[in-house]
Amino acid sequence: MIALFAGSLLSVTLGVALVQSSLLLLITAATLDPPAGLGAAERMEFSDNVTAAVAMLGVILGIATFLAGFIISSTFAFTVAQRRRDFALLRLVGAGRGQVRMRLLREAVVLGGLGAAIGVPAGLVVMAAQAALMRRMGFVPAGFAGEWRPWILAVSFGTGIALSLAGAMVAAHRAARVLPLEALRETGAAARVMTATRWIAGLIFLGGALALIIVAPVGGPGGGAAMAMNVPMPAAIAAAALSPLIVPLLGRLLPTGSGVIGALARANLWDARRRSASVAAPLIVLVGLVVGTAAAGASFTDAGIGELQRQTRADLVVTATGPVGPAIAAVPGVASASTELSVPATVDVGDESFSVSALVVDPAAYARAHSVELAGLRGHAVAAGPGGEVPAKGSVRLALPDLDLGAVPVVASVPATISGGANLLLPPGLVPDRLLAAAPAQSFVTLAPGASAGTVRAALARIGTVATAGDWLRADATARSEVNNKIMVSVMGIGALYALIGVVNSIVIGAAARRREFAAARVGGLTRSQVLRAALVESSAVTVAGILLGGLAAAGALIAAARTTSAVTGTTTVTMPWTLIGAVCAVALLVTGTTSLITSWSATRPAPILLLAARE
């Protein structure tokens, strides 16, 4: 009873803490003012970074809310299932269905309020950790820290109570339908696990996941990636909802050994489908979300890297500052060079205003260096760049730092790429020289036939930093992968920890009800260590089943990623983050194994006969 209550409370507390922390960080970032004394260009860059941080925190908040809702409702459903006999007893002495339902909903309000009361201070600790993580990853400025807002108290209490109530709703409805007669059955009738609600939820979310997988390739580089990354959530919910069908089946297939221990573990897996499903559910979400998102992210990153390598036509890349184009072209042995100067800009399309990155290019040289068509870009006009987001025709209102260019026609466009890049390409002459003097410049240089690379390099080194195109692409690939990894850690890290705690929670709640079962097994002739081993085999089997089902959800994301990269770049790219997968599996097995050993060890401490004799 205490374990059930503590388990539910923990899930609410951590859920509230995580949601509150993500929300406060999001609000803090969204209202961040640029430090005093920045130039116009720096202010634009600052607001660019803030926009990126806000977008990332929005995703973090979404995942936090999803996890909190999922883990709270699955914990509640489990605790209610464990208390079936109590509810039957209440019904037996005259409780109406409404009374059972109200009792559970009242409990949910109390748990939600209590969870929020602990979750609010806990949320401040989580916020410090999350902010430190984001600072470390470089997504927010060095001094960034979440700020307390008084109104968050109302939001957190509201979140706690609303999530608990929502989580308890289905469970309460179920509990209200318990038959009084169930109180009299010694072992408790194994309640039907695959309820109509489970079927409906499972099939709806499965449909959602399939729809995302089907539509993703049509979504282009940006939309397709976003859809693929979102597949794991509905897929994991579907897998968790349908898990009572699949976990015991997988349990039968798993080699749990042929002796009495294996037989006992297999029988338990089949008999306690409800408990197995409850342990597997947070695992499925953990594995599906972490592995699925990371694998899709890595696939898109690699697709971008491959795309860039195929499209870039250059021998050397020069990184410099300011309009160095003429100087580079003047170096003997340089056949052609596309010098691209990066300037921040703001674009208004319709009512929407957003900051973009713009490149001032020589259209002919740019087209050669990047294997694209870019005809007609000259004068007072712009082209939509590989970064997308800007309409490919019509006109946009364009403002540079301290210079409003007014409405400018979009006369050309290059295809949007997975690797991204500038949103706008500007012809020479549109941007005054004073704005270009300090602009970062990148030049893609092609050597004349017969020219000596060494000599040209030496001459170019006086203008800027020179690298071979191969080295530059490799460095770019490493940087892209690192950024992707950092994003994954920031977005998933703390949520994954929450899901892992949800797993432990389920095992502890499940073990609390097993003291008599263990005692019966020991009276039946098993030694204590045999009981512990059977429990360990059983929990490992459930873990493996959870990992497999989570892997199925992750595979959904990977299929969407494969289809999208193929549609956008022409090459199907699938990257498996094996290290991460190995680590997730190892941690899951270690944590469930340890927890199950500790809980069953403590549940078997009293002499078995004491447990069997004690009846309440």
Next chain:
Amino acid sequence: MTRADAAVTLSAISRVYGRGNAAVRAVDNVTLEFARGAWTAVMGPSGSGKSTLLHCAAGLERVDSGRVLLGDTDLTAARDRELTALRRTRIGFVFQSFNLIGSMTAAQNVALPLRLAGHRPSAGLVRDTLAAVGLADRAKHRPRELSGGQQQRVAIARAMITKPDVLFADEPTGALDSSAAAVVLDLLRTMASGGQSIVMVSHDPVAASRADAVVFLRDGRVVDRVAGADALEIAGRLASLA
């Protein structure tokens, strides 16, 4: 016996588990009246359907055919809401495994049915009810702090606080040692002599011998009945059924 004398009337009730070849007629076309103000024991070998009969008579289990009347109230037609109301007011239960709520004290357990019915029983009533089963001094104890016999007496107090028309008891002494069982049987005897209708399932001839009448079941049918027999005779008749 006329309808008005019967606390519970079973008319041709059957209860079948499973289907087709696997079907088991746990209760097979039983017609039986349990007299008002009397203690009737239902006996039979394991699997004779005596527990199912009790569950059907108490409205805990639906019958597949036939009718169950509690006084004049038809339980077969009653909806869940009506059955719930009946459990609060006119039916009391006592079971082999006590079935107290572990987190509540004895007094809270006893007060529970009335509180579920929306009443706030006075402390005096709860105390008196516990005193009637000899546990006036155990009101604040939780079930795990009580012996089996004491727990069963709390369960009887809980059943009796609503002054039910019928008390249904399923092996009430099955989990008790003989001296604790004797206390519980004395209690039931006193209640029955005071006019309480009791229907009890038991396989213990000693328990059944305290009842006013004994009905014997085999394979879901009533096969024998006896009134005022002693434990030895009851044991003999039971043995002849097996």
